[in-house]
Amino acid sequence: xxxxxxxxxxxxxxxxxxxxxxxxxxxxxxxxxxxxxxxxxxxxxxxxxxxxxxxxxxxxxxxxxxxxxxxxxxxxxxxxxxxxxxxxxxxxxxxxxxxxxxxxxxxxxxxxxxxxxxxxxxxxxxxxxxxxxxxxxxxxxxxxxxxxxxxxxxxxxxxxxxxxxxxxxxxxxxxxxxxxxxxxxxxxxxxxxxxxxxxxxxxxxxxxxxxxxxxxxxxxxxxxxxxxxxxxxxxxxxxxxxxxxxxxxxxxxxxxxxxxxxxxxxxxxxxxxxxxxxxxxxxxxxxxxxxxxxxxxxxxxxxxxxxxxxxxxxxxxxxxxxxxxxxxxxxxxxxxxxxxxxxxxxxxxxxxxxxxxxxxxxxxxxxxxxxxxxxxxxxxxxxxxxxxxxxxx
Numbered sequence: 001x002x003x004x005x006x007x008x009x010x011x012x013x014x015x016x017x018x019x020x021x022x023x024x025x026x027x028x029x030x031x032x033x034x035x036x037x038x039x040x041x042x043x044x045x046x047x048x049x050x051x052x053x054x055x056x057x058x059x060x061x062x063x064x065x066x067x068x069x070x071x072x073x074x075x076x077x078x079x080x081x082x083x084x085x086x087x088x089x090x091x092x093x094x095x096x097x098x099x100x101x102x103x104x105x106x107x108x109x110x111x112x113x114x115x116x117x118x119x120x121x122x123x124x125x126x127x128x129x130x131x132x133x134x135x136x137x138x139x140x141x142x143x144x145x146x147x148x149x150x151x152x153x154x155x156x157x158x159x160x161x162x163x164x165x166x167x168x169x170x171x172x173x174x175x176x177x178x179x180x181x182x183x184x185x186x187x188x189x190x191x192x193x194x195x196x197x198x199x200x201x202x203x204x205x206x207x208x209x210x211x212x213x214x215x216x217x218x219x220x221x222x223x224x225x226x227x228x229x230x231x232x233x234x235x236x237x238x239x240x241x242x243x244x245x246x247x248x249x250x251x252x253x254x255x256x257x258x259x260x261x262x263x264x265x266x267x268x269x270x271x272x273x274x275x276x277x278x279x280x281x282x283x284x285x286x287x288x289x290x291x292x293x294x295x296x297x298x299x300x301x302x303x304x305x306x307x308x309x310x311x312x313x314x315x316x317x318x319x320x321x322x323x324x325x326x327x328x329x330x331x332x333x334x335x336x337x338x339x340x341x342x343x344x345x346x347x348x349x350x351x352x353x354x355x356x357x358x359x360x361x362x363x364x365x366x367x368x369x370x371x372x373x374x375x376x377x378x379x380x381x382x383x384x385x386x387x388x389x390x391x392x393x
Contacts, residue, residue, distance in 0.1 A: 037391050039374030040383050041202055042066035043336050044085060048378035051145045051154055053083040053102070054161040055172055062176045065384035068200040068239070070376065071169050074207070075216045080135040081166040081225060085146060087120070087207065089163075091127035100127075103141040104159055111137070120210055121270045131216055138163050150340060150355045166203065166222070170229045173199050200237030204262070208247040209271045219247055223255055234258055234298075241301055245284075246271040252296040259297040260333065265305040281306075285321055290328040299331030299373070307334060307370060313346040315366060322370045334367050335376035337383065361386040 045057025046064055058069045071083035090101040092115075098106055105111055105128045114133070117126040130138060143161045145154040177198050184192040205218045212218075222240070231238045234256045241260040242248050248259050261284065268280040283289050285306050293300060302321060309316045325332045338344070342354035350358040364375060364386035377383035 038368055038372055038387055039067045039333065040065060040380060040387055041068045041070055041333060041374055041376045042380045043070050043376040043378050044072065045069055046378070046380050048151070048339055049154065049381075050157050051102070051143045051161065052378075053085060053164070054143050054157075055164050055168060056157070056161055058164075058169055058172055059176070061380045062173075062199055064380040066199065066380045067197070067374075068202040068237070069169070069173065070202040070204065071164075071166060072204045072206050073166060073218060073222065074130045075211060075218055075221065076130055076133055076135045076138055078134045079216060079221060081218065081221050082130060082135070082138060083164050083166065083169055084130060085206075087130045087211075088125055088127045089130060089141070091125055100146060101144055102146050103128075103143055103163065105141050108141065121207055122273065131211070131214060135165065150342060152355065166225050167228075170201065170225065173201055174229065198237045200239070201231075202239045202241060202260075204241045205244075205247060207270070208242060208244050209274055212247075219251055219254070223251075223257075226257065231257060239299070244269045244271040246275075249296045258299070260299045260301050260331075261293045261297045262301040262335075263303060263306055265303040287324050287328070290325050290330060294328045294330055297330070299333060300325055301333045301335055301376065304334055304337070304367065307332075307367060307372075310345060315345045315347065315363075318370055322372060326371065331373040332371075333374035333376060334372050337364050337367075337375050337377040337379070339379045339382055361389065365390055 042058070042061030044052035045054065046060040047053075047057055049060055050057045053071060058071070061069050072085050073081045074084050074087040075081055084102060086100065088100060089103040090106045091099050093099055105114075111128065114128050115126070116129070116132070117124060118129060119125075139162055141163060142159040143163060144158045145151055148155045180199075181193055181196050184196045203222065205222065208218055226238060236257060239258045239260050240251060241262050243262045243264065245261065248261060251259055263285055264281045266281065268277075272279055279289075284293060285302070290300070306319065307321050308318045311317070322332050337360060339357040339360040340354060341349045341351060341356050341358045344358045344360065344363055348359040348362045350356050360379060360382045364377070364383060367375065368387070368390045375383060375387075
């Protein structure tokens with residue numbers, strides 16, 4: 001009888017572990033202020049290695065050790081959330097040359113008539129925009145490297161990948177989590193299985209005020225899609241982020257999923273501009289501003305310059321932002337850490353060539369020593385090495 005009970009208990013435990021839901025492992029999730037190991041957030045996937053916001057970029061990020069993948073979300077004409085850095089999928093300069101082309105749409109004569117000029121967050125832009133395409137039309141396009149002059153190696157993957165939907169990204173993450181659990185089970189049994197930490201998703205709502213103004217709000221489709229994939233609770237491995245404030249406040253009343261207020265090193269949230277609110281991101285980064293953020297969000301995503309400003313191109317004196325945010329009960333995730341010399345403080349450069357990789361680990365370590373809870377990086381492999389070194393030290 002005892003053997004039968006033990007066998008049944010083991011079987012039930014195994015079934016519960018294999019019947020994974022995001023909530024089931026919330027106690028082991030990273031990302032809290034007191035977490036020993038900082039989160040590694042793959043910024044737009046492994047975008048330093050392959051074109052950003054492609055399933056290949058998210059898959060590679062997971063293989064390189066990312067804790068979370070970060071899809072920026074915009075929407076199609078028929079209301080489907082897709083992963084693009086901007087709703088503009090190709091823009092034109094005044095002279096007609098291309099910039100910020102993340103798809104081949106400008107080379108597609110069947111979509112030439114879709115070129116238009118719009119005002120997005122107060123800026124007039126000419127090009128092609130996701131909200132003017134159905135998902136079926138968007139799926140005929142192919143992704144391209146957004147920074148071809150800087151990331152020339154990535155251009156070899158141009159025209160190979162589709163624009164993914166949020167649903168496809170979540171399916172990819174689900175498959176990766178299932179693979180991890182099966183591998184853990186085969187290597188170490190139930191004990192190892194129960195220690196598996198799920199890969200999370202860190203979606204950003206792009207231009208929420210603009211999309212609401214054209215009757216294509218992002219928030220409800222986002223929550224519905226997340227719910228279909230089993231994400232409902234604060235402990236689930238999802239963090240929703242935004243540069244605007246009003247949509248995060250609205251989300252805080254509709255979901256218990258974690259939220260993060262993004263803070264830039266200049267300007268103000270666009271919804272503040274629309275509302276006539278004169279406060280800036282700098283105001284939100286003060287102790288009073290952080291206290292307000294803590295009323296609707298769980299953390300902040302802070303520009304590196306808000307934590308360590310540059311002085312003469314080199315890292316200067318750290319601010320108190322990380323300490324102040326922690327005092328308000330907020331996690332702090334810093335953005336964006338990139339390996340190219342163009343993005344690095346001067347002391348971490350490797351050469352005068354903007355596209356060469358410098359000492360990204362050195363920069364990351366300088367920020368982790370402030371007590372950061374996580375980093376956004378285009379280079380998850382290098383980010384993982386830096387976090388592992390920091391944890392060992």
